[in-house]
Amino acid sequence: xxVGVFFCQFNPEWSLALDPVIKYADNLPGVVLTRQMGIKxxxxxxxxxxxxxxxxxxxxxxxxxxxxxxxxxFTKAVAMSDLNTEEIRLASFREHGAEGADAxxxxxxxxxxxxxxxxxxxxxxxxxxxxxxxxxxxxGGIAGIQAALELANAGKQVYLVERTGTIGGHMxxxxxxxxxxxxxxxxxxxxxxxxxxHDMIRLFTGSTVEYVNGVPGAYRAxxxxxxxxxxxxxxxxxxxxxxxxxxxxxxxFDAGISQRKAIYIPFPQAIPNVYIIDGDHCxxxxxxxxxxxxxxxxxxxxxxxxxxxGQVTDIEIGNIILATGYDILDPTIIPQYGYGVFxxxxxxxxxxxxxxxxxxxxxxxxxxxxxxxxxxxxxxxxFDAGNPPPKNVAIIHCVGSRNKKYNAYCSRVCCMYSLKxxxxxxxxxxxxxxxxxYIDMRAFGKGYEEFAExxxxxxxFVVRGRSxxxxxxxxxxVVKGEDIVQDKNVEFPVDLVILAVGLVPARGTxxxxxxxxxxxxxxxxxSELDYNGNPTETERGGIFVAGMCQGPKDIPDTVAxxxxxAAGVLRSISSGRGxxxxxxxxxxxxxxxxxxxxxx
Amino acid sequence: xxxxxxxxxxxxxxxxxxxxxxxxYHCGDCSAVCVHSDELYRFPRKSMRQLQMGLGEKIDTxxxxxxxxxxxxxxxxxxxxxxxxxTMMSLRRxxxxxxxxxxxxxxxxxxxxxxILTIVAIGLLTAMAxxxxxxxxxxxxxxxxxxxxxxxxxxxxxxxxxxxxxxxxLLLNAGNMWRLTMLKGKEISIPWWLYLKExxxxxxxxxxxxxxxxxxxxxxxxxxxxWIVHLGLMWSYLTMLILVMVFLPFLQxxxxxxxxxxxxxxxxxxxxxxxxxxxxxSRIRMHxxxxxxxxxxxxxxxxxxxxITVTGIFQHIFHRLGLPVAANVTYLLHLMAVTPWLxxxxxxxxxxxxxxxxxxxxxxxxxxxxxxxxxxxxxxxPVLQTI
Numbered sequence: 001x002x003v004g005v006f007f008c009q010f011n012p013e014w015s016l017a018l019d020p021v022i023k024y025a026d027n028l029p030g031v032v033l034t035r036q037m038g039i040k041x042x043x044x045x046x047x048x049x050x051x052x053x054x055x056x057x058x059x060x061x062x063x064x065x066x067x068x069x070x071x072x073x074f075t076k077a078v079a080m081s082d083l084n085t086e087e088i089r090l091a092s093f094r095e096h097g098a099e100g101a102d103a104x105x106x107x108x109x110x111x112x113x114x115x116x117x118x119x120x121x122x123x124x125x126x127x128x129x130x131x132x133x134x135x136x137x138x139x140g141g142i143a144g145i146q147a148a149l150e151l152a153n154a155g156k157q158v159y160l161v162e163r164t165g166t167i168g169g170h171m172x173x174x175x176x177x178x179x180x181x182x183x184x185x186x187x188x189x190x191x192x193x194x195x196x197x198h199d200m201i202r203l204f205t206g207s208t209v210e211y212v213n214g215v216p217g218a219y220r221a222x223x224x225x226x227x228x229x230x231x232x233x234x235x236x237x238x239x240x241x242x243x244x245x246x247x248x249x250x251x252x253f254d255a256g257i258s259q260r261k262a263i264y265i266p267f268p269q270a271i272p273n274v275y276i277i278d279g280d281h282c283x284x285x286x287x288x289x290x291x292x293x294x295x296x297x298x299x300x301x302x303x304x305x306x307x308x309x310g311q312v313t314d315i316e317i318g319n320i321i322l323a324t325g326y327d328i329l330d331p332t333i334i335p336q337y338g339y340g341v342f343x344x345x346x347x348x349x350x351x352x353x354x355x356x357x358x359x360x361x362x363x364x365x366x367x368x369x370x371x372x373x374x375x376x377x378x379x380x381x382x383f384d385a386g387n388p389p390p391k392n393v394a395i396i397h398c399v400g401s402r403n404k405k406y407n408a409y410c411s412r413v414c415c416m417y418s419l420k421x422x423x424x425x426x427x428x429x430x431x432x433x434x435x436x437x438y439i440d441m442r443a444f445g446k447g448y449e450e451f452a453e454x455x456x457x458x459x460x461f462v463v464r465g466r467s468x469x470x471x472x473x474x475x476x477x478v479v480k481g482e483d484i485v486q487d488k489n490v491e492f493p494v495d496l497v498i499l500a501v502g503l504v505p506a507r508g509t510x511x512x513x514x515x516x517x518x519x520x521x522x523x524x525x526x527s528e529l530d531y532n533g534n535p536t537e538t539e540r541g542g543i544f545v546a547g548m549c550q551g552p553k554d555i556p557d558t559v560a561x562x563x564x565x566a567a568g569v570l571r572s573i574s575s576g577r578g579x580x581x582x583x584x585x586x587x588x589x590x591x592x593x594x595x596x597x598x599x600x
Numbered sequence: 601x602x603x604x605x606x607x608x609x610x611x612x613x614x615x616x617x618x619x620x621x622x623x624x625y626h627c628g629d630c631s632a633v634c635v636h637s638d639e640l641y642r643f644p645r646k647s648m649r650q651l652q653m654g655l656g657e658k659i660d661t662x663x664x665x666x667x668x669x670x671x672x673x674x675x676x677x678x679x680x681x682x683x684x685x686x687t688m689m690s691l692r693r694x695x696x697x698x699x700x701x702x703x704x705x706x707x708x709x710x711x712x713x714x715x716i717l718t719i720v721a722i723g724l725l726t727a728m729a730x731x732x733x734x735x736x737x738x739x740x741x742x743x744x745x746x747x748x749x750x751x752x753x754x755x756x757x758x759x760x761x762x763x764x765x766x767x768x769x770l771l772l773n774a775g776n777m778w779r780l781t782m783l784k785g786k787e788i789s790i791p792w793w794l795y796l797k798e799x800x801x802x803x804x805x806x807x808x809x810x811x812x813x814x815x816x817x818x819x820x821x822x823x824x825x826x827w828i829v830h831l832g833l834m835w836s837y838l839t840m841l842i843l844v845m846v847f848l849p850f851l852q853x854x855x856x857x858x859x860x861x862x863x864x865x866x867x868x869x870x871x872x873x874x875x876x877x878x879x880x881x882s883r884i885r886m887h888x889x890x891x892x893x894x895x896x897x898x899x900x901x902x903x904x905x906x907x908i909t910v911t912g913i914f915q916h917i918f919h920r921l922g923l924p925v926a927a928n929v930t931y932l933l934h935l936m937a938v939t940p941w942l943x944x945x946x947x948x949x950x951x952x953x954x955x956x957x958x959x960x961x962x963x964x965x966x967x968x969x970x971x972x973x974x975x976x977x978x979x980x981x982p983v984l985q986t987i
Contacts, residue, residue: 136925279825336677398627403679439627468632468677482628482637489631489639 126580141169143547217539662787666959836871
């Protein structure tokens with residue numbers, strides 16, 4: 001086989017010392033010519049074809065950070081020189097992760113595979129030891145629940161670790177799912193109950209992973225459970241403790257639009273369905289037992305234990321699934337929308353809780369009004385079921401998304417949930433006007449475009465052009481923008497502004513990455529092994545990603561990926577071959593494997 | 601009517617300063633945040649669109665770039681960092697080039713080498729002319745009166761000649777601007793008497809630049825500063841121009857200070873110096889988005905004006921101190937900078953002194969014409985009616 005290797009650099013800032021790689025390429029069997037083409041070369045196809053003919057190449061390898069960029073040019077040249085265009089091979093250094101300490105060895109391996117005509121992913125299969133059958137799932141949202149249930153139903157032990165007091169994650173906060181407008185809780189709650197009742201799932205709520213060590217297939221992890229101060233087994237969630245508790249705190253589950261007590265249950269369907277004491281706000285705990293303690297006295301089951309110190313559990317597992325989800329971007333950093341300044345500018349998550357039948361207003365969509373707090377005497381803006389409903393609602397898309405200052409990426413779900421909001425407003429408030437300010441309508445899934453069409457037909461005013469500012473004209477909120485389709489400047493007086501805020505990786509993602517030795521992409525999400533071909537595995541053997549923590553995605557995609565992850569885990573368990581870190585692969589191993597595939 | 605598309609329009613515009621037009625994805629943030637963008641003149645987004653589509657004719661006949669004072673809010677808010685404010689600035693340079701019938705402006709904007717060489721050549725020519733005169737008649741030891749090195753009457757005549765040259769070019773270019781914006785780019789008929797009706801707009805904007813005061817510079821500590829400095833610079837400049845063009849013999853007489861004339865000179869000098877310091881300081885600090893990019897012609901503008909101001913101050917001081925040689929040398933240097941400066945005026949950014957108030961005037965005439973045809977329904981809820 002006579003092979004010509006062409007090094008073409010696409011990104012001028014990409015820095016990999018090519019000299020050793022070129023030297024290595026020169027010594028590979030079959031390579032008759034290596035040529036360094038420089039940054040973004042534009043050779044004439046005719047002269048390239050001439051070169052290919054002169055050397056009588058049987059295979060052409062394009063090597064570089066993004067060699068695919070140059071493929072059309074080489075295809076043209078190869079076609080002109082009567083060589084089979086299938087014999088153009090790409091050695092994609094960047095895409096196969098040739099960076100960091102072992103970048104040069106990795107690049108050599110990638111190049112060797114290309115020269116031998118073997119796909120890198122076929123040759124680079126790490127060997128590993130036997131696999132422990134238990135799995136650790138980090139994150140108890142829909143992705144974690146789905147993956148845990150898939151594995152548990154296959155008869156494998158699962159440890160599900162959740163940071164907050166209940167599983168369910170963000171999906172539990174939602175009212176309806178798009179585009180079918182199914183009730184989110186009706187899908188999620190049975191799954192949550194199944195998790196709680198499953199013999200093969202051990203649930204750790206209020207817990208975090210302290211460390212992970214070991215090798216793929218035989219990891220050891222320590223799970224630290226924060227004190228709950230309530231006996232998990234004894235509590236029957238009668239709620240007396242919460243009734244008597246004098247401390248009020250903004251409810252995390254209600255996105256801050258309502259208040260909960262210091263001893264609370266996040267929501268009535270929480271799993272485990274047990275009350276929890278917020279140690280940061282409880283008077284008894286904050287004063288070291290000198291004040292209050294009324295819940296302990298009133299509890300009929302005597303299940304409150306202020307001496308709870310939490311616990312530490314060491315587990316052994318074979319695989320780890322990351323399903324840590326996301327947080328919403330804090331819109332106070334974008335001053336022109338006036339979030340935090342104007343009370344009736346709210347985030348999508350707050351609206352989600354407002355319109356939820358289990359929310360503070362019982363599902364009535366209302367505006368905030370000024371009330372004087374009885375306890376502190378301060379004026380505050382609150383949602384109350386008796387408040388008037390908004391007549392005009394503006395929904396602003398892409399808040400902080402697709403914006404080079406905040407998130408450069410598209411958060412993917414906002415277009416659809418915003419349209420859903422329009423529907424909910426129109427359904428619950430007859431005669432209300434909804435204005436959707438969007439840049440591009442990204443209705444990408446099954447039935448989504450039809451859903452967008454339906455919302456338009458329902459009479460929502462869909463304005464193409466993002467609103468630039470939200471301001472106050474007297475008592476009236478005013479949303480200003482440019483409708484670029486109608487070619488008009490628009491200015492709408494509205495009562496409620498909903499910001500379709502973008503999504504960011506959940507807090508703690510960076511720490512978890514460090515803990516597990518994983519990579520994150522430029523936007524902060526976990527890096528998968530290969531976005532197209534292997535979207536569930538990571539660089540580290542036996543560590544998988546599912547759901548939002550890998551990148552924004554909607555519920556159907558999250559559930560699908562969670563199930564796919566379970567398949568990956570089960571494959572590693574049942575194959576008997578085990579798994580290993582891809583990064584630990586030696587150049588000689590890959591080379592040998594590539595050669596062996598090459599020969600037969 | 602067929603629309604001609606120029607696919608290289610953006611590429612062409614890069615030499616005038618705009619670099620990021622293609623980044624724009626038309627969210628409309630910039631148009632919505634701009635206080636000057638209204639139903640009839642909507643920018644900067646629309647101009648960005650026209651550029652992306654290569655609608656050269658629409659760009660050439662547009663008044664919008666002149667309605668922008670570059671407060672920088674649009675570029676500040678742009679999610680794509682497409683820099684709409686800088687694009688409007690570049691479009692103004694582009695339009696100066698378009699209005700210019702001689703084609704010199706384009707050469708200056710496209711190549712700083714051409715511009716600098718031209719300036720140096722004109723400066724040297726001026727020096728040669730002065731030295732030739734010196735060879736025959738003038739004496740370097742005499743500043744004023746008979747046998748003066750540079751007799752003020754002669755310089756005055758030269759000034760008037762230059763002034764006439766400038767006026768002719770500017771008039772022709774302004775006429776060209778009118779032809780492009782009001783005849784070629786018109787969508788409706790404009791009755792002639794509207795030009796009379798709206799005439800007051802011209803002096804109003806020329807002397808007050810009142811639209812600049814309306815710019816929303818809320819992100820700054822002193823929101824009125826850019827307007828005041830710009831206005832002060834313009835007034836000082838205008839005063840100095842009139843002094844030099846009309847009252848030069850009085851200005852150059854002395855060594856006694858003639859307060860009735862010189863007081864204006866002092867005030868104008870203070871204004872110019874302040875403006876220059878402000879300009880240079882902000883361009884170096886780059887603390888607001890509008891100062892981040894400075895075109896080569898702008899630097900030439902500032903440096904020349906700096907030389908003129910400094911030499912002007914010194915020749916004045918030397919003259920009053922009774923140092924005729926030093927005064928004559930600085931005066932020659934001064935003239936070497938002033939001549940290219942004056943000749944350069946209609947072909948560079950300076951010309952916006954004329955074009956901008958004209959554009960405001962034309963835009964108001966157009967607006968009245970539209971109102972006449974009752975096409976403009978100034979409604980804030982247009983979407984409701986059309987969807």
